[in-house]
Amino acid sequence: TREEPNYFGAGPAYLPTEVLQQAAQDLVNYHGANLGIGEISHRDKRAINVVDETKQKFIELYNIPDTHEVLFLQGGGHTGFSSIATNLLANFAKRTGKKGKGAYAVTGSWSAKAVEEAQRLGVDVEVLTNSKEVFGSYTDIQPFSEWKKPNPEETAYVYYCDNETVHGVEFPFIPQFDGIEVAADMSSNILSKQIDISKFGLIFAGAQKNVGLAGVTIYIIKKTLIEQLPEAELRELGIPVTPIAFHYPTAIKQNSLHNTLPIFTVQILNLVLAKLIKDGSLPEQEKRNDRKSSQLYQILDKHADFYNLPVAKGVRSEMNIVFTMKSPELEAKFLKEAEQANLTGLKGHRSVGGLRASLYNAITEKSATLLAEFVDKFATENK
């Protein structure tokens, strides 16, 4: 057991103690088998059940229609960057006989990295909007009406990152395009709010921020995006062939078990989702997340002469709250005193500095309130 931390790290992130305790038990002795869930073959019925149950919970929580499949793969978010590009180009080629482009919205460092990875793989990238070019920094999202509009005849997919973890920018809308499916990176806000899955061609998320441990990556994919042109023909079109471990049609055919899935990590996800369902599913989680983040933003805004919030109000993230102060010395003092008050994990990403409070699903309202009170007190004492 442990004393409850108030840990606001951006990921890997805090998970409910009761989930970890149950998982620890399952790791040692799963359902009285004298074997842990991580020691059982991934082909064993018990392991397959863990995969199926977890998938079922995703379907229940998001109300996933049967136009879409749920998959678990390894590789984390970075592998999502490449697997989306190669799989979706191969699907577009099947539908049109052509090598399509990937169209990207660049609204922060993670979508910028997705572009870089696509370019490494030889994808023709079209950038529809780039916040850094429009605003000078990743602090806002250009109105959708001002984005470049991709041509559906030439575009395999549109890619965007729903929540930019480093810059604290979250989409308040879902970009939609006639005749082109949208792929979204939800690594840092998966299951944080209700969404209409039918609006997405693909969603992917590393589990380690909002729903579990590193090692499993969740994919939700529209069935019309699965079929692919044979590999020899892909080569002729200059489309990179997808490594088999990340090949969506194979993963779907094999129920996510083409190669060894980390079943213990999936079991943690399963337990996190069970708790989420028990605690009122997404309608309640969404309300909790709203309350946690608005309380903190309110205090930060109240002290706008002391804290600087770089992100435009309409696109502020509910998950990653980014702020700075007038000097690095003051920020260091904040971090030190926060730590003394048992509030940790608040340092901003090394690429941007400042402070960042990540209020993921598992962060309790009690922890969020303790943080808001500290933020209030620190401003009053140091103005």
Ligand code: PMP
């Ligand atoms: N996308 C987003 C939005 C992220 O926050 C991260 C990780 N911080 C990644 C992708 C990359 O994930 P991974 O480290 O699992 O490759």
